[in-house]
Amino acid sequence: MAPPKQKPTLFIEVKTKERTPGEPSLVRADEIARDVERLLVDNFERVKVGQCVESHLPSGPWQRHIDRIKIADHTKHGSSEIFHWLADNQLDITVYSLDEEEPHALPDDSSPYLTVSALPNKDLDGLWKSLIFAEAIPDWLLRVLWRMLRMSISDNGLDTALVVWHNVALLWGPPGSGKTTLAQALAQRLSIRLSNAFSSTKLVQVNSSTLTSKWFGESSKLVGQLFDALSQLALDETTLVIVLIDEVETLASSREDATRSNECADAIRSTNEFLQGLDRLRRQSNVIFLCTSNLKDNLDSAFIDRCAIKQFMDTPSIECVYEIFRSVINEFMRNGLVYRDAAEGLSRRRADNEATEGFSPISSTLGHDADDAFSKPEDVSIPELEWVNANLAFFADSAPRELRNLAQRAAGLSGRTLRRLPMLALAKHTVDEPCELGELLRGLKRAINEECLAQHGDVMARKQKTHHSIILGDDEGDTSGQLHSLSLEDGGEGEKTL
Numbered sequence: 001m002a003p004p005k006q007k008p009t010l011f012i013e014v015k016t017k018e019r020t021p022g023e024p025s026l027v028r029a030d031e032i033a034r035d036v037e038r039l040l041v042d043n044f045e046r047v048k049v050g051q052c053v054e055s056h057l058p059s060g061p062w063q064r065h066i067d068r069i070k071i072a073d074h075t076k077h078g079s080s081e082i083f084h085w086l087a088d089n090q091l092d093i094t095v096y097s098l099d100e101e102e103p104h105a106l107p108d109d110s111s112p113y114l115t116v117s118a119l120p121n122k123d124l125d126g127l128w129k130s131l132i133f134a135e136a137i138p139d140w141l142l143r144v145l146w147r148m149l150r151m152s153i154s155d156n157g158l159d160t161a162l163v164v165w166h167n168v169a170l171l172w173g174p175p176g177s178g179k180t181t182l183a184q185a186l187a188q189r190l191s192i193r194l195s196n197a198f199s200s201t202k203l204v205q206v207n208s209s210t211l212t213s214k215w216f217g218e219s220s221k222l223v224g225q226l227f228d229a230l231s232q233l234a235l236d237e238t239t240l241v242i243v244l245i246d247e248v249e250t251l252a253s254s255r256e257d258a259t260r261s262n263e264c265a266d267a268i269r270s271t272n273e274f275l276q277g278l279d280r281l282r283r284q285s286n287v288i289f290l291c292t293s294n295l296k297d298n299l300d301s302a303f304i305d306r307c308a309i310k311q312f313m314d315t316p317s318i319e320c321v322y323e324i325f326r327s328v329i330n331e332f333m334r335n336g337l338v339y340r341d342a343a344e345g346l347s348r349r350r351a352d353n354e355a356t357e358g359f360s361p362i363s364s365t366l367g368h369d370a371d372d373a374f375s376k377p378e379d380v381s382i383p384e385l386e387w388v389n390a391n392l393a394f395f396a397d398s399a400p401r402e403l404r405n406l407a408q409r410a411a412g413l414s415g416r417t418l419r420r421l422p423m424l425a426l427a428k429h430t431v432d433e434p435c436e437l438g439e440l441l442r443g444l445k446r447a448i449n450e451e452c453l454a455q456h457g458d459v460m461a462r463k464q465k466t467h468h469s470i471i472l473g474d475d476e477g478d479t480s481g482q483l484h485s486l487s488l489e490d491g492g493e494g495e496k497t498l
């Protein structure tokens with residue numbers, strides 16, 4: 001007989017206010033969770049994933065302890081359902097505070113090749129939100145890892161000789177595609193999502209390059225010591241241990257390649273030791289490995305075979321490039337480094353309309369993402385690409401439209417490069433701050449062109465290689481230069497909705 005159907009789950013993350021060091025917490029997490037449940041049920045009927053709802057709640061004693069209440073996820077997130085009725089869902093409320101502990105070596109300094117820090121950590125706050133991908137890779141990874149960990153720690157009576165999972169995930173892709181950042185952000189989110197299941201979480205970051213010793217025969221010994229240290233950390237099963245290994249190809253290099261090229265036996269032995277170490281910790285349900293590599297072809301096939309998840313991460317798509325630039329430029333505007341010409345009022349009108357149309361305090365349905373600058377009219381800034389595409393006629397010669405052109409121009413560059421280009425443009429190609437948005441965008445265009453030339457020697461070659469677009473009229477500082485293969489001219493044949 002089928003088991004009774006459970007209600008789907010809404011995941012709510014409650015961040016408590018910072019306390020001064022040494023100040024004890026006066027309220028227990030389970031009490032806060034109970035209060036939050038009551039507040040939500042009393043004040044809302046439906047909610048949407050991604051919203052921070054605290055600013056929509058009536059003031060009360062809860063404000064003394066709570067900083068943020070986020071509707072973090074839903075079991076069916078990604079389906080066509082946008083709003084979720086509170087009455088139709090069970091609420092999974094996790095209460096957390098951010099730790100300020102910096103990464104440090106183990107107390108006995110037995111493993112200088114790793115650092116440990118407590119999660120969730122203040123340093124990693126906001127990373128999750130900063131990553132922009134065309135597909136919902138972070139959400140998907142979080143869901144899969146969380147479910148696997150949850151099933152492996154639950155006392156479900158599964159025969160572990162028959163049901164096997166490897167606690168290793170591999171993120172691979174070109175340099176600067178966000179692998180390390182995503183691994184850290186995932187660790188942070190897992191620690192929050194699982195805070196009801198584990199009393200604490202530790203992030204162990206392994207410095208793989210120091211493990212490959214210059215002394216012959218030493219490397220495999222050091223790898224063995226690393227796993228001894230990890231096994232020690234994992235002894236306390238109430239602590240979740242998330243091990244982040246960057247550039248895992250240094251530890252799990254292909255033994256086939258090493259044999260073919262007559263490399264020393266030490267490399268082969270240390271890969272053997274690494275694989276054995278992973279096997280040793282495979283049954284440890286409180287340990288998970290997040291590994292990154294941009295040289296997947298150099299990885300040992302037996303290591304790849306042990307990875308439960310192998311996720312490719314590409315350079316950002318045009319839509320993501322726009323979003324990365326938009327997030328940086330909006331941050332400039334929020335902080336008064338860049339200002340917008342008053343003539344460009346469309347996004348303000350949009351924000352004003354949304355503020356009055358979509359939301360009514362009594363309706364108890366939240367229609368906005370409170371993280372989004374547009375929910376606050378005073379933060380009026382460059383709108384999302386979707387909005388620009390839907391209103392192209394209003395955006396003739398406007399900054400959002402120009403940014404859309406620049407995103408096409410910059411497609412193919414790494415996420416790392418894209419994140420730093422607006423700052424470079426501001427410092428190098430404008431005269432002083434605050435500067436006008438148009439001036440910044442002209443500077444950004446120059447910075448993109450310079451970057452393409454520096455990386456590829458020729459903008460045309462890069463574009464043809466990566467996105468089959470041809471750039472014409474590419475003079476420095478010439479804002480009329482446009483992408484002609486993906487023409488953005490009004491109503492033109494080549495008009496392409498991104």
Ligand SMILES: Nc1ncnc2c1ncn2[C@@H]1O[C@H](COP(=O)(O)OP(=O)(O)OP(=O)(O)O)[C@@H](O)[C@H]1O
Pocket residue numbers: 130131132133173174175176177178179180181182292293294316320324414415416417419
């Ligand atoms: N998709 C993305 N969206 C937003 N920012 C990104 C993206 N990809 C990379 N970045 C930014 O680029 C910077 C570098 O990212 P990260 O170090 O995670 O890349 P990586 O893939 O680990 O690179 P490497 O292979 O060189 O180690 C970070 O500041 C990150 O925020």
Ligand SMILES: [Mg+2]
Pocket residue numbers: 179180181246292
């Ligand atoms: Mg990295």
